[in-house]
Amino acid sequence: MQPIAPATLERLRHLRFAPLYAKPGAGVGERRSDQRGAGLEFIDHRPYRPGDDIRDLDHRLMARLGQPYLRSYAADRQLPVSVVVDGSASMGAARRDVALQLAAMLGFVALAGGEGLRVWRGGVPSPLLSGVQRAPLLFDWLARAGAAARFTDHLNTLARDLPRGGLVLLISDWQDAAALDHLDMLRRAGHEPVVIRLTTAAEVDPTRLGSGVLVLADAETGQELTIALTPEMLAQYQALWDARTQRLAKGWFFDLPQGTDPGDVIAQMRIKGLLA
Structure with missing residues (x-):
């Protein structure tokens, strides 16, 4: 994980989360x-x-x-704030590094605001942190190597283990369709989820993969799938992509395309009012 520049930390120090219904408790x-x-x-x-x-x-x-x-x-x-980083294999090294960078920035905002912070990586929670003086512990914990784990495997326990009524920031590629059901469970349990989706150019536009018949490998299982990028297949993919996006965007929702600086999510949050 790349260290955050001191000038960036100084700007983040003055931001505060402004949730819609998560409550301090x-x-x-x-x-x-x-x-x-x-x-x-x-x-x-x-x-x-x-x-x-x-x-x-x-x-x-x-x-x-x-x-x-x-x-x-x-x-x-304190407002209970949880930052959850997807540790699944589909994230890949580059996307995972961006996710950790963003988690560090959001966690720092929580600490600077006097909130109670816990960060989850690969299903493993950090100690409860509070106060900006704990920022080095946050950065050190995120920088440690974490084992790969399916996102849904630890989402299963989040609704039970997270402080009720807290703000939950979830950073993932959201490739596992089952994760959407767990997201709905978090909402029903009284949490306020903030969905952050990290996307690649090929996920948004599959034609970037090429044309004709392609052999794709599942990053989680290694299973190979042969598909033909026909107009019908592309239309079906787009419909599924749009439906998934619609479910993700029921509340706070932020997209971070490949190659975009994590700070752009902070800017989006300020524009939409999640950060003030």
Whole structure:
């Protein structure tokens, strides 16, 4: 994985995730939550109960009403952020390096924003990280060699293991059709997925592979398939490609074509409002 330039890190340091419905709910962070606790934003008053911290007593209200009341505040919590990198063989070395670079950038944004971050690579989760001072640990963990694993194999466990209601950024080629079902499961489980698809020129336009009869090998299984790039076959492929794209784009969706700088995804996220 290529190191991120210091100037890029400085720009990323000032960005924050702006999810539509993922909510803060764990750890001590910088986001106002629905929970009551230690915080700066006043919510309302409630009657004093034995054992409450008397430092929260509102003496002026108590003087007016003759009864002790406490000031309640919204607890500041972390937004759970998970970055999931596809470790399947279909990604290939070049595409996987881009995915890791992008994961490092998005993870750094989460750390700089005081969020609770966990990064998954090849189905293996990193330790829970928080605070920009943990960025070297993030970069070191991503740089380690990871074993290849089918994307769907570890998507099976994500809905169960991820913090409920968190922001989940999934970086993949999305070649496995079964992964789309797991994506829907994440949505139903209350997570807010962000789909990032890394594509090659031939995936977008199969005619770049050549013409006539071709022998293609499945990167996952090694199985060979002989096909003829007829107009009918190309039309069928395009229909399947469009249908898959439509399912991926039900929520946050970003495409990163081959040869494009990972920073372009950051720019797209700012334009669409996911990053502010």
